[in-house]
Amino acid sequence: MTTEELLHWTDDVVFTKTGKRLDSVQTAILEGAWQRLKYEEIARTCHRSKSHVKNIASELWQTISDVLGEDINKMNVRSILERKALSNIYNNNGSQIVGYINSHINICSEKRQDAEDTKERSPFPPDSPQNQSPIIDLTDAPELTSFYDRTSELSTLKQWILQAHTRLITVYGLSGIGKSAIALKLIEQIQTEFDYIIWLSLTNTPTLLSLQTELKQFFGRSPQPPLPTIIDYFRSSRCLVILDDVQNIFSSSQLAGQYLTGYEDYGKFFKQIATSSHQSCLILLSWEKPREITALEALNRPARTLHLKGLGEQAAEIIREKGLADEEKWSDLIAFYQGHPSWLNIIAATIWELFDGSVSLFLADGTDLFLGDLEPLLESHLERLSDSEKKAFYWLASQDDAVDISHAPADSELSRSQLWQAIQSLARRGLVQKMLVGGRSQFQINPVFKEYIQSK
Ligand SMILES: Nc1ncnc2c1ncn2[C@@H]1O[C@H](COP(=O)(O)OP(=O)(O)OP(=O)(O)O)[C@@H](O)[C@H]1O
Ligand SMILES: [Mg+2]
16 A cells, blocks of 8 residues: 555544544654654654654554554554555455555556556456455454565566466465565555455464365355355455465474375365366465475476575665664675575674674674574474484585485485485475586585584
């Protein structure tokens, strides 16, 4: 949403609950917070003292928190309001809030371009509700705080969904790499192409039956008569379903993407989504790639996988947002921590705690990679590995360079086929990367994990 639309929306919501409109200082505070201005800068724009602006702001955050029932502060205000505005579309189904969202889609030039790019996706009959407002439920979605870049990943996903009509997409990658964030951004950009959008988290490992019941209840909110199966809804309407935290239905201590006992029917469900004819899309967000996806892709079925990696140089925006010093050293910091947004956020906090924000001092020694608070995150990936993966991982960590695995290495405890299978599985978790050296594939372990294993 644009700032103006969000302001209107917030003003209306506050007015409905309190009977009072936002005044000019409150409006300036909201706008300033969204542009990540300091209170001092906001105070200058509205010609008030900093302490006055801080007092008004703290009352404002309290008012909006009471109105929306969530803890609002300067850092999270925009993302929470945007999320609330979007999910209210679902609750209000056709209220004026929808107008704000739709006008946003039409206003932004980037979004106009999206609409033009997606003209191909119009195989719907003239009476299809294509231009109506989608029914959206993002209740299960996490909050989207700041978001930078991902331009090329977003355009790949849009191309797959809107032009190639891909029915099953898996976005996999390490914890905190930004899978949920990119999916939320994607919804913002393509929502008018769908009739229904719902986000469901598998954190509490729902059975397939209870997931399908929840989906049917959501689709059943429309005035149309209820349909017997999810695929029927997927055929009759354009549904976008995002399943988050999918790794929770996979087993630990086994190769990647193997279902927990009692959850194997998810695999059949995913396969059915990919192979049946319909006009909808299911997106899986996971730490690991489900096994059947590789087979479906190999058979040229409409299933695609995106391995989400770090942010690259754009991660500098995260460092800027954290207010760290020594900009000339930021690219080193980004390279060490692979542009991984969560890792950089955590390390930025450490740099403040230990070096008052000085990146140069943090990197002064330049030898060992500091892990600190990253260790529990790294461990949560390692504890999911099977025995053969652990052996292969430790063996890779002991190698100085990337290795060619075409011949069984003499110093590995695994046979050639065990090693291949383990490395394939580690790659499906994004823990091992393949590179071409002199035209030959070589494998190496993620350097941050290598440091972790060597330090243990
Ligand atoms: N593109 C981005 N720009 C800025 N910050 C980002 C971006 N992507 C992610 N982040 C930051 O990283 C944090 C983690 O992102 P997110 O929750 O999307 O990761 P995830 O891959 O879904 O992790 P998990 O698998 O643990 O759910 C976010 O809270 C956000 O602060
Ligand atoms: Mg997530």
